[in-house]
Amino acid sequence: MTTAAAPTHARRPDPMTPVPHRVIERRRETHDTVTLRLAPTGSALPPFRPGQFTMLLAPGVGEVPISVSGDPTATDGVLEQTIRVVGAVTRALTGTPVGGVVGARGPYGTEWDVPSARGGDLVLVGGGCGLAPLRPALLEALAHRAHYRRVVAVLGARDPENLVFADQMARWRRRADVEVHVTVDRAGPDWPGRVDLVTAPLAETALEPARTVALLCGPEVMIRRCAALLLDRGVPATRVRVSLERNMKCGIGHCGHCQLGPLLLCRDGPVVPYSAAAPQLAVREL
Amino acid sequence: MTDRVAVIDHSALVELVGLLHAEGYVVVGPTLRENAIVLAELDDGDDLVSGWGVDTEAGRYRVVRRADDAVFAHSAGPQSWKSFLHPARRRLLSTDTSDGDLTVEPEPEPSRRMAFLGVRPCDLVAIGVLDRVLAGGRYPDPGYTARRDGVLVIVANCTEPGATCFCVSMGGGPRAPAGFDLALTERVDDAGHRFLVEVGSAAGEELLAALPHRAATDADLRVADDDLADAAEHMGRAMPEVDLRALLVDSRESPHWAEVASRCLACGNCTMVCPTCFCTTTEEVTDLTGEHGERWQRWSSCFDLDFSYLHGGEVRTSRQSRYRQWMTHKLSTWYDQFGSSGCVGCGRCIVWCPVGIDITEEAASLTALASREVGT
Numbered sequence: 001m002t003t004a005a006a007p008t009h010a011r012r013p014d015p016m017t018p019v020p021h022r023v024i025e026r027r028r029e030t031h032d033t034v035t036l037r038l039a040p041t042g043s044a045l046p047p048f049r050p051g052q053f054t055m056l057l058a059p060g061v062g063e064v065p066i067s068v069s070g071d072p073t074a075t076d077g078v079l080e081q082t083i084r085v086v087g088a089v090t091r092a093l094t095g096t097p098v099g100g101v102v103g104a105r106g107p108y109g110t111e112w113d114v115p116s117a118r119g120g121d122l123v124l125v126g127g128g129c130g131l132a133p134l135r136p137a138l139l140e141a142l143a144h145r146a147h148y149r150r151v152v153a154v155l156g157a158r159d160p161e162n163l164v165f166a167d168q169m170a171r172w173r174r175r176a177d178v179e180v181h182v183t184v185d186r187a188g189p190d191w192p193g194r195v196d197l198v199t200a201p202l203a204e205t206a207l208e209p210a211r212t213v214a215l216l217c218g219p220e221v222m223i224r225r226c227a228a229l230l231l232d233r234g235v236p237a238t239r240v241r242v243s244l245e246r247n248m249k250c251g252i253g254h255c256g257h258c259q260l261g262p263l264l265l266c267r268d269g270p271v272v273p274y275s276a277a278a279p280q281l282a283v284r285e286l
Numbered sequence: 287m288t289d290r291v292a293v294i295d296h297s298a299l300v301e302l303v304g305l306l307h308a309e310g311y312v313v314v315g316p317t318l319r320e321n322a323i324v325l326a327e328l329d330d331g332d333d334l335v336s337g338w339g340v341d342t343e344a345g346r347y348r349v350v351r352r353a354d355d356a357v358f359a360h361s362a363g364p365q366s367w368k369s370f371l372h373p374a375r376r377r378l379l380s381t382d383t384s385d386g387d388l389t390v391e392p393e394p395e396p397s398r399r400m401a402f403l404g405v406r407p408c409d410l411v412a413i414g415v416l417d418r419v420l421a422g423g424r425y426p427d428p429g430y431t432a433r434r435d436g437v438l439v440i441v442a443n444c445t446e447p448g449a450t451c452f453c454v455s456m457g458g459g460p461r462a463p464a465g466f467d468l469a470l471t472e473r474v475d476d477a478g479h480r481f482l483v484e485v486g487s488a489a490g491e492e493l494l495a496a497l498p499h500r501a502a503t504d505a506d507l508r509v510a511d512d513d514l515a516d517a518a519e520h521m522g523r524a525m526p527e528v529d530l531r532a533l534l535v536d537s538r539e540s541p542h543w544a545e546v547a548s549r550c551l552a553c554g555n556c557t558m559v560c561p562t563c564f565c566t567t568t569e570e571v572t573d574l575t576g577e578h579g580e581r582w583q584r585w586s587s588c589f590d591l592d593f594s595y596l597h598g599g600e601v602r603t604s605r606q607s608r609y610r611q612w613m614t615h616k617l618s619t620w621y622d623q624f625g626s627s628g629c630v631g632c633g634r635c636i637v638w639c640p641v642g643i644d645i646t647e648e649a650a651s652l653t654a655l656a657s658r659e660v661g662t
Contacts, residue, residue: 006438009421009431016378016427016581020388041387059381059388060572060579086597101388103381247595249568252425253623255586256565257593259615261535262622267423283538285607 015252018057018103019045021079023096029164033084033129034094035069038104044077045104049111050136051215051243051271055251056081057103058092065248065266066093067133068107073143079104082132082164108251110271112137112215112241120211121150125198125226127218128157131164133243133270134217138172145177152179152205156198156218159184160191179205199225209234216274217243224281227274237275244269244277261286290491292499293506296479299357299470300331302440305496306401311438314370315403316363321349323363325370328403335360342448342522342633345642354474358404361448362632366409366561367402371416371433375584378429378568384577395432404442404470407462408453408632412561413439414465418624419564438489441469445513449522450633452646456525458631460517468493471510482510523633523646526653530627534618537652538610546648547606549641554587556635556643557612562628565593588612613645 021038028034045054048068057063064087070080085091096102114122114137122141126134134153141151153172157163163182173180181201183194194201198218212235216223223242230240244265249255251266258265261280263272280286294302306313313328318335328334337355340363341348352359382389405413413434420430444451444460453459462469467490471482482502485491526533557563567586572579586593588611594601602608620628629645636644 006434006436007417007421007431008435009426014379014392014428015425017390017392018379018388020390057381059383060570060576062570063568063581090597099386101383101386103388103390245596246601247593249566249586253423254420254425254427254564255567256588257567257586259588259611259619259623261614262619264623285602285604286538286611 015105016250018055018063018105019043021102021104023098023100023102024078026096026098029082029166030162033082033164035080035082036093036096036102037070038079038081038102040077041101045079045106048072048107048136050114050140051112051133052107052109053133053251053270054079054081054104054106054108055248056083056093057105058089058096059101059103061092062089063103063249064089064093065108065251067243067270069132069135071139072136073140082129082135084129106251108266110269112271114140115147117141117213118147120148120213121152121207122148123152123154123202123205123207123212123214123230125154125202125214125216125218125222126156127198127222128162129164130218130222130243131155134215135165135168137215138178142178149211150179150207151177152181152207154181154183154198154201154205156183156185156222158186160187160193181205197225198222199229202226202229207233207235210236212239214240215243216240220244220281227278231274237278238273240274241271242274242277243271290485291502291507292483292494293502294481294483294494294497294499296355296357298497298499299481300334301497302493303328303331303334303403305493306403306438310399311401312398313401313403316358316360318349322347323349323360325363325365325367334403339446340448342450342637343642344450344636344644345639347637355479356472356474358442358470358472359446361444361446361451362406362408362634362637364559364634364638366559366632366634367405367413368416368561368564370400370402371413371437372420372430372564375582376429378581378583381579381581382577384575393429395429397432399436399438400433401438401440403440405439405462405466406442406444406632407460408451408458408630409561410439410441410462410465411453411458411630412632415562415624415626415628415630416564418626419562422624439466441466443469443471443510443514445472445517447517447521448633450636451521451631452523452525452633453631454518454521454524455527456627456629456631461514466490471514473509473513482506523636523644525631525646526650528653530617530649531621532618533649533652533656534614537656538614540652540655542648542651542655543606543610545651546609546643547604549643550605550609551641552589552605552608553640554589555638555640557587557589558585559634559638560616561630561632561634563587567593588615613648616645617649
């Protein structure tokens with residue numbers, strides 16, 4: 001019997017079903033942040049683009065959205081995810097030992113669109129754990145370095161103990177073709193680096209504003225201040241991109257939790273042009 | 287071939303339920319339970335409510351005995367078809383880590399087809415809204431599509447809208463123009479108790495052919511047209527005739543939200559009864575070993591404090607921000623996200639609000655405040 005009223009949808013794999021992965025490496029970044037390298041035990045997830053996230057499942061505990069922090073040019077199907085302990089699920093995920101299993105779905109959401117900066121300057125500003133989704137963007141730019149003019153990374157944290165990717169940062173700083181500024185909000189006397197907000201080096205960096213693409217990720221207050229500064233310097237709001245975060249239960253636009261005004265951040269974000277984000281970030285408790 | 291428009295009597299309607307059962311459908315329709323008209327699975331046609339109407343107002347719902355035995359002379363009850371297409375609670379999957387590997391077993395989707403008997407035009411629009419949200423994007427929800435695909439829709443056009451109804455001002459109306467297998471328009475008068483039946487699909491045509499019926503006369507058609515035109519003129523409520531989508535975005539910082547919040551209990555009733563509110567959360571359940579887990583999905587509400595929880599705290603801590611989120615989403619940002627309004631004008635949120643907050647009144651207040659602002 002056929003009906004006119006009812007639609008018929010093609011059967012597809014369940015987007016809510018996590019794909020099993022095994023932890024093959026566990027790197028402690030800071031006292032509360034760990035990077036896991038996850039190898040699929042069966043078929044791998046589709047390749048990710050810098051800025052996208054996955055839903056990671058700690059079996060029996062729960063599922064949370066986590067940005068992919070790995071190398072987008074790698075083809076081994078291994079997921080690299082940097083996770084800060086903020087609750088029960090992230091505690092279980094970061095506590096998963098090498099050989100342990102987790103689930104992953106995705107990748108989901110919008111990307112930084114690093115190639116759109118080709119021919120111009122690329123600026124990345126990351127605060128704290130906000131470096132995690134920026135790392136793939138930087139790795140992608142460095143893999144195609146000749147396409148970009150200046151590549152500038154401004155990386156900050158509350159204090160030296162909260163800086164992630166320390167080894168990698170040291171390597172980036174030795175390169176002549178990328179300008180790396182590392183600052184911390186506060187530090188003891190043994191910190192040899194700069195003590196400042198990330199806005200300070202950002203204000204000093206040589207840029208050609210009209211040909212700059214800036215990618216920002218970190219606390220919302222940092223994002224707002226850095227964006228304001230870049231706009232002040234003449235970077236168009238459409239070329240400033242920010243990665244935003246809200247509660248997510250599904251990652252695929254069905255649970256409603258990640259709304260920020262008109263945006264469903266799992267679908268229309270996490271990477272959003274500042275021109276679209278600014279009106280939403282200006283309203284309290286939106 | 288049968289006629290595209292016919293007339294059946296009450297006994298044929300009862301017979302229709304048996305016919306649908308014989309076709310293998312789970313039949314869901316309005317029944318009287320605990321002083322409310324609720325949608326429930328029908329064992330037979332006699333389970334259908336008969337001779338009851340409703341009296342609704344903001345914060346008030348009463349069933350009322352009617353002088354006749356009309357089946358569909360009542361406006362929206364506490365439930366909607368959402369309960370059957372997007373259940374309040376369902377298991378998504380089971381996990382097992384007992385052998386050191388992770389095995390994920392998705393929940394099998396239901397395979398029994400449902401027939402919805404007595405779908406109101408507003409609720410038919412609401413099903414279309416849910417279709418766009420849960421099945422229209424890049425990742426259709428397989429639980430939703432498994433339930434939705436093959437649903438047989440029998441509309442009951444509204445001849446007696448309630449005091450809290452405002453479908454007309456949301457662009458709908460008491461008559462469903464399309465999207466059904468059969469559409470019924472009920473009439474009880476000296477000439478008897480009967481239903482004008484419009485056929486909307488081949489399946490509907492086959493059903494009608496199997497029922498005792500007669501061809502509709504011009505007089506039958508005229509009576510139904512008049513009754514439904516009359517119903518459209520008798521909506522108990524109306525939204526202000528302004529661009530609601532713009533109004534809500536422009537009213538983000540309105541002082542009116544604080545005033546609503548002084549009455550709102552943040553109980554979430556409006557979101558539970560709303561036929562389009564789709565938000566869910568997930569819960570994990572494990573056995574004592576922790577090796578066998580289940581993920582459950584259940585409805586959640588943007589009025590819950592932890593709905594917006596982000597590490598470190600909630601985004602929407604104040605009640606006014608949560609009411610603003612709900613109403614703005616419903617009337618405005620829904621367009622941005624899913625291409626239509628999220629409100630169909632069924633009036634359930636008004637009826638089931640324990641303090642009688644009325645979305646049409648709040649929209650009117652925001653309109654008045656906005657025009658005052660423009661005036662100064």
